[in-house]
Amino acid sequence: MDIKQLKAIVTVAEVGSVTRAAELLHLVQPAVTRQIRTLEQELGIPLFERTGQGMRPTEAGAIMVDRARRALNELERARAEVQPTPGVVTGIVTLGLLESTSDLLAEPLVTALARDRPGVELRLMTAYSGHLQQWLDDGDLDLTLLYNLDSTPSLNAHPLVRERLWAVAPRSAGLRADRPVPFTEAAKHPLVMPASGHALRRLIDAAAVRSEAAMDVVMQTNSMRVQKQLVQAGHGWTVLPGVGIADDVARGALSAAPLSEPDVWRSVVLATPRFGRTPPAVEVVARELVRQINSAVAQGRWPSAQIQGDDTPTEGE
CATH class of the missing domain: 1.10.10.10 (Winged helix-like DNA-binding domain superfamily/Winged helix DNA-binding domain)
Structure with missing residues (x-):
């Protein structure tokens, strides 16, 4: 062979x-x-x-x-x-981004690395958290963003951001960031939801149980973009992290408000394999990714997000 x-x-x-x-x-x-x-x-x-x-x-x-x-x-x-140039970090790095974060992070990350680390070839993969975790376990990713995950025997999880989930509706609903929507109110509307089994759907289902609200799920999909398209077309409301709908709300395509009673949060972590050598190029990409995330939160481009340190409890602890 x-x-x-x-x-x-x-x-x-x-x-x-x-x-x-x-x-x-x-x-x-x-x-x-x-x-x-x-x-x-x-x-x-x-x-x-x-x-x-x-x-x-x-x-x-x-x-x-x-x-x-x-x-x-x-x-x-x-x-x-x-075969590096002396003093220059080189290598190929495959990074996984949560679909909801790709619009916010992909372009500035690529731009920063192209400017400051031209020897690093970045390859981006986007998907839901469960798929990204499987790809990391299979060795197809060097590092990835995941959510609501602690370290496991196969990977290290470094907490980055804690963010709130939002009720998302057509523009005509007039939802506002300064007026949280009780979960029971959101559940009164037909709902376009992530498919059963996805981690985001589990968070939403748990909130429904806590609020004793019965959800009228009219459509399930594994695509955040499809969720937003169906809501914009008037098929119902949905629930998404704020980072995934910030641009849509800013341009008036959708309206949104943080969920309340109960508040629903997710914790975003940076996951890396627990075993094996970490190449310098992977370390470079990890540092730049964290810098871009911290910048987005500080500048208010990541709605209702809070920076987490390694000593900050993750959701559910």
């Missing part, structure tokens, strides 16, 4: 064609076919099957492609780290 074989199976899996893969790899088609067949013979199992839609990995092939992609990524990262 060699690097050429790994590149061949990953590329064929991505494009679905040996011919196209050969073009991308700057090889002739028989060479790519030979690399795949040699690897299949070594493993004793077929890695691809030919279908009307092109080359598709078998079940075993999908496993090999996933592992090969990670191995190639690690080799690429190692090459970036061991």
Whole structure:
């Protein structure tokens, strides 16, 4: 098993064609076919099957492609780290951002790193907290923002921000930041909610239990953008962290108010793997991310957020 074989199976899996893969790899088609067949013979199992839609990995092939992609990524990262310019931090860093924070943090973070740390190649992934945690555990992320999570045997969680959840409604509802909305009042409206199983939905469900409010959930989605679009179109209200709706409220697309009775908070943490070496490039990105978050809170761009230190209790403690 060699690097050429790994590149061949990953590329064929991505494009679905040996011919196209050969073009991308700057090889002739028989060479790519030979690399795949040699690897299949070594493993004793077929890695691809030919279908009307092109080359598709078998079940075993999908496993090999996933592992090969990670191995190639690690080799690429190692090459970036061991060939630095003297005095310059270099490397590839994959960072996970909560979907609700991406509009606030992504652009200023990329701009700051491009200006001050040009040797660091940043790769951004956005998703809900549960997906990001799984990707961190799988080794696909170097560090990530998560929420309402303590340190676990596999990762360290460093508290950053404690923020309030908001009731979000169409502009016509006239919700205001200085007039909190009781949870029972929000629950009287049809609700567009995060899908069951998401950490944000668990916070909302717990608040409903505490307030003894019955929710009329008319739609569930795993996309914050879809939640906001449906609310703006008049399908109901929703509940989101303030950071996720600040721009929408500022431009008049939505109205929003902090939830009360009970107040509902979430704690955002920076999670990193507990074991293994932390490359200098990852440390650089972590420091800049924390600086951007502190700046956003200090300037009021992260609504109803409070900076947390490592000694500050997280939600539920």
